[in-house]
Amino acid sequence: MLMGGPMCESCGRPRPGATEGRFCDRCADARGTLLPWDEVHRRLVEEEFMARNGMGRAQADAAAREALGRMPAWKGRR
Numbered sequence: 001m002l003m004g005g006p007m008c009e010s011c012g013r014p015r016p017g018a019t020e021g022r023f024c025d026r027c028a029d030a031r032g033t034l035l036p037w038d039e040v041h042r043r044l045v046e047e048e049f050m051a052r053n054g055m056g057r058a059q060a061d062a063a064a065r066e067a068l069g070r071m072p073a074w075k076g077r078r
């Protein structure tokens with residue numbers, strides 16, 4: 001995992017230069033409130049694993065659940 005610098009506690013994305021809040025702009029609304037798990041999961045599946053990594057939906061879905069289950073914001077949730 002990334003060393004140094006703040007990271008999103010929901011998805012683990014680095015947040016270089018971030019000084020407030022615990023979540024990135026993809027995981028929280030404009031006020032910094034964490035979005036529902038379903039929404040965070042869907043974005044991770046579609047915008048990260050499918051769009052960037054080229055996974056199929058089933059594989060991306062499983063990978064996103066696995067990834068979120070390790071994050072402080074979602075620990076134990078899948």
Ligand SMILES: [Zn+2]
Nearest residue numbers: 008011024027
């Ligand atoms: Zn995030």
